[in-house]
Amino acid sequence: MGEVVLAVHEVDKHIAKQKIIHSVSMEVREGQVLALCGGNGAGKSTMLRMIVGIAQPTGGTIEVGGLQWKKDRRGYAGSIGYMPDDYLFGHGLSAEETLSFWASLRKVSKMRVDETLRLVGLHDVRSKAVSSFSKGMRQRLLFAQALLSKPRLLVMDEPTNGLDPYWMESFAKLVLMAKREGHAIIFSTHQLQVAEAIADQVVFLKQGRIVEEGTVSVFRERYGDQGLQQAFHRLFGFQADAAGLQEGNSHELF
């Protein structure tokens, strides 16, 4: 087993006297993918924002590569590639110009920009304006941005939200490629078929608490063939259809 890259220990978060995260602990190792699932308002984005250092826990600790944000902000931030759930790209810039801008901020070489464009399959369209890109292509560019400095940890908030099945599958393959390269990966999703296809570990949050966790095969043992969907039904108690999940969607990605 690879080294632990992300260690979250008994993290709490209060916002305006309300406790929205309750004693959450989890770990992600090198070459592992963790999917954070749960209904709307479960606390997924809040957890990810604390992991990347945009928000701070009220209690508990978060370490990335053994570093804590409070003690070494530069080292901590440098260990993380973050793909936010939405991003407004600069008007008129090409994919290459956009990535080069991010690279200059992070002191990443031109060669790495080129390499990353190839990795995510955008090299052939690198001179095209990002404004002409489909949502799937923009997500690939955001993913490239997160990969630029070869961070130990990749954090992605709803990376396949709004993608059609073709782009969802091709994005899932990119994530698996990053996993093979040894990145530790944590992402949030409402799309349980994506979690089922690429995650080693799945954590369900409900009202800021971990209510169920395990590998995809453990979920199948506990809940049957449609493991994650069934878990979602039991935990959240409403129709999977209402959450955009259709029976039979799982196992179809690959």
Ligand SMILES: Nc1ncnc2c1ncn2[C@@H]1O[C@H](COP(=O)(O)OP(=O)(O)OP(=O)(O)O)[C@@H](O)[C@H]1O
């Ligand atoms: N800045 C804030 N001020 C007040 N409440 C907040 C703030 N940020 C988050 N919350 C509350 O914390 C809870 C968790 O929100 P969060 O956005 O983390 O959930 P989520 O699981 O990402 O939801 P979704 O799937 O809808 O994006 C919600 O009840 C939300 O209203």
